Amino acid sequence: MNRIKDNRYLWIYGKHACLSALKNPNRVCIELLITHKFIDKNDPVIKLAKNRKIGIRDVEIAKIDSLVGSKAIHQGMLLKVLPLFGRNASSLIRIEDIVAQTETAPTSTILVLDEVTDVHNVGAVLRTAACFNVDAVVLTEHNSPSESCGMAKASSGAIDIVPVVCIGNLVKTLEYLKQKNYWCYGFDASGETCLHQVDFSERRVVILGAEGKGMRHLTKKHCDHLVKIPMSEKMESLNVSNAAAIAMYSVFLGDKSS
Structure with a gap:
């Protein structure tokens, strides 16, 4: 590094x-x-x-x-x-700033990574977020990586395009976003609704957990919908950056067709 x-x-x-x-x-x-x-x-x-x-x-x-x-x-x-977020950041973006900036927009998408720790996965997710008009990527302050040169390279420049918000309490952040008319969609292998059946709200929060353990219990409890990506039985799960790409494309496609 x-x-x-x-x-x-x-x-x-x-x-x-x-x-x-x-x-x-x-x-x-x-x-x-x-x-x-x-x-x-x-x-x-x-x-x-x-x-x-x-x-x-x-x-x-x-x-x-x-x-x-x-x-x-x-x-x-x-x-x-100087880094944009994490340790020694030159400036910090708040979730309130993102909400204010998108208040008059017809749609708004916020992507949350719940304790995703791999630098290259976070970089790849940022690249996906830039491709599909995500307004911000939210990282937890604990068990999330600070900005690094490897992350910047993996994002192919998206780290300077998509705002990254670091938050201390994810539950409180989700509660705040709900008050601002966002609906929370958590992606989970045991979700009750398949992705192609979901009609995303105009203001939405898409939440992805770390590979293996997925979203934390309290995070799941604060989701309005638990969504699964249908896949074959040959593999148990997708890499989190792949799952993010599928999820963001689905949201983006819904906006284009509406």
Whole structure:
């Protein structure tokens, strides 16, 4: 992961992730490291960095490898940033902010991950969320990963597109969202309703639990509907990022056809 000594910062790597971070006005960017070999091939990155008056350093590829590891697919560029959420975050987004921003929208989708711990799964879920117009992804403060360079890479830049809200008490958050006319749909292998039978409300919260244990008991109790994804008996479950993609596509498709 991040090998830099000052752990206040992250190194975001790869073209898509760096471009997305530079385009995000809420992202504090400090410095761009880029190898000479890739300078001409990545003009948009250079241009954005110059427009934001961010320092640019031409370095050897060995320098980049030393910071993020030689196995990282960094495409010859690293962007030093402050994290958007988790430890040492530059700014914190509240769930109240998301509700206020979407108050007049015809539909609103909030995706909740109940103690999903895998960095790459969270990154993949963020990418899915960006694809299907999710307004925010909610993570629990405990048993959820902080932002990392691996998560940013797995999200392919979506980490700078979809707001991430970190909350201390998921039950209270769900109760608050219900007061704001959201309906809660928990995805569970033992759910009583199949996904294709669900008519999602205009304001909805989709909740997914960690692989294996799923949603916690109290989280389930606060769901208005428990939904299952029908699948063959050859496998017991889906990876949480795959389940999120299926769920978000279903919600998105319903909006398009209504």
